[in-house]
Amino acid sequence: MIDEERLARILDLPKVELHLHHEGAAPPAFIRGLAQEKSVDLTGVFDEHGAYAYRDFVHFLSVYEAATQVLQTPQDYYRLTKAVLEESAANGVIYSETFLSPDFCGGSDVGAWREYLHAIREAADEAEKTDGIVLRGIITCIRHFGPEKAKASALCAAETAGDWIVGFGIAGDENKGKPRDFSYAFDMAREAGLRLTAHAGEFGGARSVYDAVTDLGVERIGHGVRAIEDLRVVDMLAEKGIVLEVCPGSNVTLGVFPSFAAHPIERLRERGVTVTVSTDDPPFFHTTMKREYEHLARTFGWDEETLTEIARNSANAAFCDDTTRAAILKRLETT
Template sequence: MSVADLPKIELHLHHEGAAPPAFIRQLAFEKKIDLSRIFTDDGSYAFENFVHFLQVYEAATSVLQSPEDFARLTRAILEESARHGVVYTESFLSPDFCGGGDVAAWKEYLHAIREAADQAERDFGIILRGIVTPVRHFGPEKAKRAALCAAETAGDWIVGLGMGGDEGQGHQGDFAYAFDMAREAGLRLTTHAGEFGGPESVWEAIRDLNVERIGHGVRAIEDTKLVQELAARQITLECCPGSNVFLGLYPDLPSHPIARLRDAGVKVTVSTDDPPFFHNTMSREYDMLASAFGWDEDDFRALNQTALDAAFCDADTKARVKEKLESA
């Protein structure tokens, strides 16, 4: 068996960012919206750097205008993920894109997404859970509205709060109110840090938001004390190596610090982030990591066990996912 054929857990996937370009082009055609500027001649997403990527991301998301659109998107995402062996995924969902942060509208979108996810589980065997995600560059006040949406729908399906967006905007602590609200509702916490923000952004995430997972977090390797802190606290990093290389954070995969972090005792997992934007899949991640670091089946099974331990879902769901991992 190739490592790419192993069943996989993915903990860091942006829902809108996983939209296949053809899907977005079709929606734009149906709605008579001209999005030609965000695609290359071969139909891929076109962007020049991380900030431009965020702009293209939001432009693509602009055609997702109804619960039905998100239901269709959810099925498309899960079918593609299942094709690459993903048996469980946690997806970042933003109420800003699903009803504009209004709780009643968010519940309608969420209902449609969950129905599509349930059908995809029956059809493809993949389990989805949601992490509500404020968008950092939209500011702390909108983050509070997103956190309220999260708190109002917390349970066995909405299992966490995270934060994405431009790490260059503000500080982690600016969003403490939103994270405290989610924590009080029983939600688990993660946030993007240590990608473009550097080691200090990871320190802020630990100190000011008290998260148990970090999205990316790889720049922690630049601070020995921070690496030791992550290992001691058993904070899990949601690493996205292919994304980091594509966006120029590292020149190539052998330069990526995931292996060094793992060797230092930091809990690491593997995800694709925004796969169609970065021409990536979970199968390709596994193949590239095996080639770059010599990892074998045992290494990837251990990574999946780390991911299962760090997953925000309940014990019953973890038991079902464990069966899917072991059945292979």
């Protein structure tokens, strides 16, 4: 058991989040408000309590994409970014990397994407000044949209790579296609100097993690938790220093594991894998970074030292430049 005073100190720790989907972090009230403004019918997106409603992972993807219908202009993404960062900062997040898909921001047209990116960055700069939270972007292609659309997303990534767009990845339905189908897009991003991550080992098994590492050459894996089903893959992750962006609350809510106690994050860590903690799509999964920390403290006995180590892992694995990383690490040590 952890006493409440210690839990309060744990919840107040500064946090670093590496796995956050921008649209998926939209508060339901924000999306409902935009829908009302724009007269967009979102029947079926929310339950009777106003929360996002879905049956399973595939239906979740459909609901996610339906909710994005109201995000139609760069100004909408400016407002979204402000809302997302306000919530993150309230949970003690000092640095975050958000997944952005040009498919939802101008239809993967480079010119339109630049306008959306400008609006997102403007909101992020304002939040950094007011709330002290630093944001960077990782462009993701959508796996179930197919390899050709992934190339268009990679072109948007390559054309805007720099100090703010720092990475490229892939999200979506892991059961559609193989990682190697997206090699061209990842090669394009790599050549542009972007660092690479990929969703795997959530609804795909341990082999999906192995394939993402070997076929796409990523240095981080989104989720990756089902690597635990094959200890050879776990050991490969440890040996190669591949970092896992673990989202325990998401995994439990979606039924990947039946409970926090059954979640393998502690076993992966004990086996030498570098793990980090994130929320994924927090309002969809009824979580926050504080809630993740509370579950980890109560379930595994993780204390301030352990969770500060996790935050340090995250900062060291972040795709930002070294100057930004040093500033974040300093805040972790001095707060």
